[in-house]
Amino acid sequence: MPPDTSSKKPTPVIIAGGGWSGLAAAIELAHHKIPVTLLESAKQLGGRARCVRFNDHQVDNGPHIMIGAYSSMLYLTKLMKLKESDLFIRKPLRLFLRSLKTRKSFELRTHRIPAPLHLLTALLTCSGLKASEKWLAIRFMNNMQRRNFILDKDVSVSDLLHSEAQTEHLINCLWAPLCIATLNTPLEKASAQIFIHVLQESFSEKRKHSDTLIPKVSLGDVLPNPAFDFIERNGGHIELGQRVTDIHIQDNAVTGLSISDRKMAADHIILALPQYAAHTLLKPHISCNTASDKLQQFSTQPICTIYLQYPRQIKMKLMMTGVQDGISQWIFDRRICGQNGLMAVIISAEGGHINMDNQTLIQTVIDELAILRPDWPKPLDTMVIREKRATFNCHTGVSKHRPDHKTPVMGCWLAGDYTNTGLPATLEGGIRSGLECARAVIQSIEGIKSINEERSNA
Ligand SMILES: Cc1cc2nc3c(=O)[nH]c(=O)nc-3n(C[C@H](O)[C@H](O)[C@H](O)COP(=O)(O)OP(=O)(O)OC[C@H]3O[C@@H](n4cnc5c(N)ncnc54)[C@H](O)[C@@H]3O)c2cc1C
Structure with a gap:
């Protein structure tokens, strides 16, 4: 029988989800010396902004553009003592x-x-x-x-x-x-x-x-890898390959959660998951009906990334070139990450390309690039990444469904790019959500601590 740790002294905070929102929350809690455990179902951190392999290259799940207004992301890199110029090229x-x-x-x-x-x-x-x-x-x-x-x-x-x-x-x-x-x-x-x-x-x-902040390193080295070190160094703990399967609620307060092989006790649980995964965990609990109904209202939009490896000497004039009147939208030249000849073509949102099979999609993109650069040879290798649920559908009126961090259940919190940040689904939105959620948890913990102190002094 798996060990049941639910009767042990509870971990104050458990975070489910090691995407950028969960990591932001964990960094902030660790920074405030609050013991935190982060559970991530995948074998790596990063969530939708994770690294994948393409031949010998470490590439991103999709090239991510960041801008100077990503103040929360820059706050985190500063907190972890990373130098902006080691991570990004900043350009007007x-x-x-x-x-x-x-x-x-x-x-x-x-x-x-x-x-x-x-x-x-x-x-x-x-x-x-x-x-x-x-x-x-x-x-x-x-x-x-x-x-x-x-x-x-x-x-x-x-x-x-x-x-x-x-x-x-x-x-x-x-x-x-x-x-x-x-x-x-x-x-x-x-x-x-x-x-x-x-x-x-x-x-x-x-x-x-x-300003645009174009990452010079893989996304993993912008946040997830330094975050792992920072959290562990500051008393936190991260477990990979651990899917949260249930949350436990008693008398309208969180008591813990289950992963595949054990139960874990907790005073606070932050669900830093995509909205559909948070919905699955909240749905069985009647007290969470309103919150989980809201999460069910979200639909999603896809993003397709097509990586094309050309000979090393091939390059675009700019790191980022927009394409009009085709299915390709942006071409990113990855030479900035030391990956010469590697182009990433991005196709955001729904459209006719979704119904194309990979071969047709790749050929269409190659033909479009050939219109812009007729002098280029054929690519040596290609890879397609289709993220069907890349972001929530940022449609008119969507803000009505976006939840706050606090749920009706004491100690159960929501973080993620879909929460009520006013921003679309972005890294900055996810990070702001994680930070604000962590600060609300800290306030709640401090509040309870001071009530207990007052009681013992009385
Ligand atoms: C291809 C692509 C391109 C993008 N481009 C940009 C861009 O240019 N600029 C930008 O700012 N943003 C971009 N985004 C959006 C950005 O990646 C997301 O907004 C951000 O990563 C969301 O982070 P998150 O932590 O809220 O969610 P996620 O990254 O989805 O993290 C949730 C985590 O929870 C884990 N999980 C799920 N279920 C469980 C469970 N039961 N137990 C434990 N763990 C679980 C998942 O594995 C995941 O790691 C892009 C997204 C994609 C897909």
Whole structure:
């Protein structure tokens, strides 16, 4: 019979899930010297932002773009004493997109001047838009600023842009690539409120917030690996390959959880899982019905990544190139990670490509790249990664379903990119959620401690 540890002195906090939200929560708790155990069902940390192997290369599950506004992520790297310049190349935003149909390009670059002037000059000096379209884009940002980036009612991004008289060409060049890259949801469905919140965080406060942070190392070395060391060094404990199968609740308070071979007692459990996995654990408990019903309302959107290994001398001019009028959306040149000749092509959100088999998908992407770079030879090797449930569907009105950290059950907490952060499903959203959840847990533990101290002093 497996050992039952439920009667032993409970671990104050157990975190289920070792993605970036669970890791953020564990780092914050360990930093506050609160003993924490993190259980991850996979054999590695990182969740959706994990590493995979492609021949001799360690690549990412999908290349992840980060920006200067990822303040919580930068807070964590600082806490773990990592140097930003060892992890990322920070560059002012440079959006460069080329159309496969017209071969015309669009380019927008921010300059090193204070916000929001940096955006104003970027829009005025960008290439590929008519002067009238530049003014329309500036007027749009100005209108959003005047509304303090809050809409009376959430509508789709497409409806908002049309109501603000943005032309189809302007939408295709600027707003659509930004919306799909950040919300991973087509414009006709995407939440305008969440989109303008992203614009606010990226462009309205500090110039450096719109910088791109392109990882120089694999995603594992940005957070999961340093986090493992930090948590273990600070009294925490991580177990891999441990799937949480049940949570235990008594008198509306958490008492512990089960993994495949044992029970573990806990005062607090943070479910840092994707919404559908948290739903599975909460569903059997009547007291969690409202919370689990909310989680069931979420749908998901896919992301496809196609890795293409070309000969080592092959390279793009830029690290990140946008593609219009095809199925490919962004090409990332991995030479920045020392992987010469390796291109990662990203296709975000739903679309016709989902029904293509891998061979057709790869060939279509190769043909599209050949339009941009006819001088390139055939790739030597390819790999497709399809993440069917890459992000929650960031559709109009989705914020209504996004839960807070606290559940109706004492000691049962939720963290993850889908919680009520106001951001789309991003690394920063996951991290902020994990940090805020950990701080709420710390407050609860400190509160109980001070009540006990008052009692014993009385
Ligand atoms: C291909 C792709 C590209 C992306 N690109 C970007 C980008 O460019 N920029 C950006 O900011 N974001 C991007 N994202 C989104 C980002 O990866 C996610 O928002 C973030 O990783 C979510 O972290 P999380 O901790 O909330 O969830 P997850 O990463 O899903 O972590 C949950 C963890 O829980 C574990 N788990 C599940 N069930 C159990 C259980 N029962 N017991 C124990 N453990 C369990 C899982 O294995 C997983 O490790 C991308 C995502 C994908 C898939």
